[in-house]
Amino acid sequence: MSLVQLFLVVIVQVYTLIPFSFSNLAKKIANAHNEQCYEAKVGFKCIGEILKEGNSYMGAESNGISLATHVSSKDGVLACALIIEAIIISKCSFGELLEDIQTRYNFKSSCIEREYPISSEKKAEIINAISNKNPLPSFENLNIVDIFNQEGLKLIFENDTWCMIRLSGTEPAVRTFAEMPTLEQAEEVLDILESFYNLKL
Numbered sequence: 276m277s278l279v280q281l282f283l284v285v286i287v288q289v290y291t292l293i294p295f296s297f298s299n300l301a302k303k304i305a306n307a308h309n310e311q312c313y314e315a316k317v318g319f320k321c322i323g324e325i326l327k328e329g330n331s332y333m334g335a336e337s338n339g340i341s342l343a344t345h346v347s348s349k350d351g352v353l354a355c356a357l358i359i360e361a362i363i364i365s366k367c368s369f370g371e372l373l374e375d376i377q378t379r380y381n382f383k384s385s386c387i388e389r390e391y392p393i394s395s396e397k398k399a400e401i402i403n404a405i406s407n408k409n410p411l412p413s414f415e416n417l418n419i420v421d422i423f424n425q426e427g428l429k430l431i432f433e434n435d436t437w438c439m440i441r442l443s444g445t446e447p448a449v450r451t452f453a454e455m456p457t458l459e460q461a462e463e464v465l466d467i468l469e470s471f472y473n474l475k476l
Contacts, residue, residue, distance in 0.1 A: 296388070296429075296439055296441065296450075296452045297314075298384065298386050298454055299382065299384070299435040299436075299437070299454060300376070300377065300380065300382050300384065302435075303380040303381075303382045303435075304376070304380055307380055382435065383456060384436065384454050384455060384456055385454070385455060385456070385457055385458040385460075385461050386452070386453070386454045386461065387452070387453055387458065387461045387462065387465065388450060388451070388452050389450065389451045389452075389465060389469070390443075390448050390449070390450045390451075391448060391449050391450075391451075391469075391474050391475070392447060392448050393442075393447055393448060393449050393474075394447070395447070397449075398442060398447065398449075401440070401442060401449055401472060402442070404472055405424065405427060405428035405440060405472075406424070411430065412430075412467050412468055412470075412471035412472075413467075414432070414464060414467055417432045417433070417436075417464070418432065418433055419431065419432060420432060420433055426441055427439055427440050427441025427442065428440050428441070434456075435454075436453075436454055436455050436456065437452075437453070437454055438451070438452065438453040438454075438464045438465065438468050439451065439452040439453070440452075440468060440472060440474075449474060451465050451468055451469055451474070452465075453465045453468070
């Protein structure tokens with residue numbers, strides 16, 4: 276999505292709307308171009324409603340984007356078409372474009388997401404655990420600098436890295452997310468988070 280965002284920012288004034296579980300690279304791009312980047316609850320129903328209000332131009336969610344002047348639902352075909360156009364114009368591969376964007380905005384990171392099926396009993400247990408900010412998992416060599424529990428529990432570390440646990444709003448599942456400088460670090464952070472909340476079977 277950040278590639279599409281950068282592609283559009285040179286064409287129109289882009290006010291970007293992202294879910295809480297999205298990469299902070301989108302914020303870096305928006306800030307560098309003096310644009311706004313808003314966060315919303317996960318789920319395109321939430322993002323779509325805010326797009327209708329006219330405060331944002333582009334909204335992104337898993338596997339799709341939407342524009343304020345487009346359909347009020349996430350569109351994966353549109354995202355792919357814009358990425359293909361960017362690849363054609365730049366004559367670079369997707370990997371090369373992503374690396375260039377991360378370097379340009381000085382924010383190299385890896386994002387991962389995991390999902391686990393849960394029972395209603397486990398759901399109630401997780402809700403109770405993340406509703407109370409303490410105790411929290413301990414991460415070696417990482418300091419928690421902020422906590423958000425507007426939707427699930429999101430722990431913010433230094434250098435704009437983070438991890439999150441949230442319950443699905445559409446199915447009996449819990450999802451975990453992490454954004455760290457490397458994929459290995461993201462995996463380690465999620466292992467600690469999931470072990471703390473006893474998510475793995």
